[in-house]
Amino acid sequence: MQQRSGDKGFTLVELAIVLVIIGIIIGAVLRGQQMIEGAKLKRLYNQQREIIAAIYSYYDKYGKFPGDDNTAATRWVGTTNGNNNGQIGTSVEFACTEGATTETCQAWRHLRNANLITGATTSAVNPTHAYGLAIGVGYATVQTLAANWIGFDEVPYDVCQSIDLQYDDGAYNTGSIRGSGNYDTATSGNFDLYFRL
Numbered sequence: 295m296q297q298r299s300g301d302k303g304f305t306l307v308e309l310a311i312v313l314v315i316i317g318i319i320i321g322a323v324l325r326g327q328q329m330i331e332g333a334k335l336k337r338l339y340n341q342q343r344e345i346i347a348a349i350y351s352y353y354d355k356y357g358k359f360p361g362d363d364n365t366a367a368t369r370w371v372g373t374t375n376g377n378n379n380g381q382i383g384t385s386v387e388f389a390c391t392e393g394a395t396t397e398t399c400q401a402w403r404h405l406r407n408a409n410l411i412t413g414a415t416t417s418a419v420n421p422t423h424a425y426g427l428a429i430g431v432g433y434a435t436v437q438t439l440a441a442n443w444i445g446f447d448e449v450p451y452d453v454c455q456s457i458d459l460q461y462d463d464g465a466y467n468t469g470s471i472r473g474s475g476n477y478d479t480a481t482s483g484n485f486d487l488y489f490r491l
Contacts, residue, residue, distance in 0.1 A: 335453050337424040338446060339461065342489045345429065345444050348410035349401075349491060355408065359442065361401030361431070370407040372416060374400045381433035386445040386488070387420070388428040394418045398432035425449060431491070436474075437467035442491035449487040451480040457487065 304312075352360045360366075361383060362376035374395040376382075383398035390399035399418040405411045411421065420428035427447040434443055454477040458464050462471035466478050466485075474486035 334424040335456060338449065338453065339457055341421075341423055341429065342444055342446070345411070345431070346489070346491060348405050349431070349444075351410055352405060352408050359401070360404035360408070360410075361397035361399070363404055366400070366404050366407075370404075370415070373403055373407060376400065382442050382491075383432040384434075386430040386432040386434045386443055386486075388430045388445065388447040388486075390418050390420045390428075390430075392417055392419055398430065401431050423447075423449070425453070434488075436488045437472045439472070439490070443488040444491055445489075446487045448484040451477045451483050451485060454485050454487050455480075 349360060352358075352363075356363055356365070358364065358376070358378055359380070359382050362378055362381060364375045364378035366373045367375045376397045381397075382401050383396050385398060387394075387396065387398040390396075390402065394400070395418075399420075402411070402413070402420060403415070403418040406413045406417065407415045413419075413421065420430055423429050423446045425446075425448070430445040430447065432443065432445070433441070434445075436443055454466070454473050455464075458466065458469070458471045458473075458477075463469035464478070466473040466476050470490040472488045472490075474488075477483075477485045
């Protein structure tokens, strides 16, 4: 078969230029994904700080923790009082419903009624964190330490590792940041991440 004169293919230089452009585009996309993941991690940590600030602002104003407040119903019709024992319920709940009356769920309603977090003042539903799942608050034993905790449901293992290393002792079972399981050595999966209140 003879090649017709006038038929032309791509030169090596043209192919090299195309490959370089494709490489730059892929690099930019990957860098963009890293930036998004970094922003989500920082957002999750900042959400924890915002909730701690809201809870202590409530405590400063009313002398009781939200949810545990035994005088909330006198201020806001439809809310449920707590027992004022210094503990927000008996667990960290991640599935509070609209009308839930437990202290851990009412904590969200008390904070909303006090205008310390956003949302409908009739709602006891959990807010969500940067990875799209629930934030909980309550008194629980996490890795042998009983305390009031702020919990983040099902956080990716690498985010747990990074936050613990940056802001605490880097161990899932000690310090003021703890996990529902050993995210220290994990290479996959999600864990509940807890911050001591």
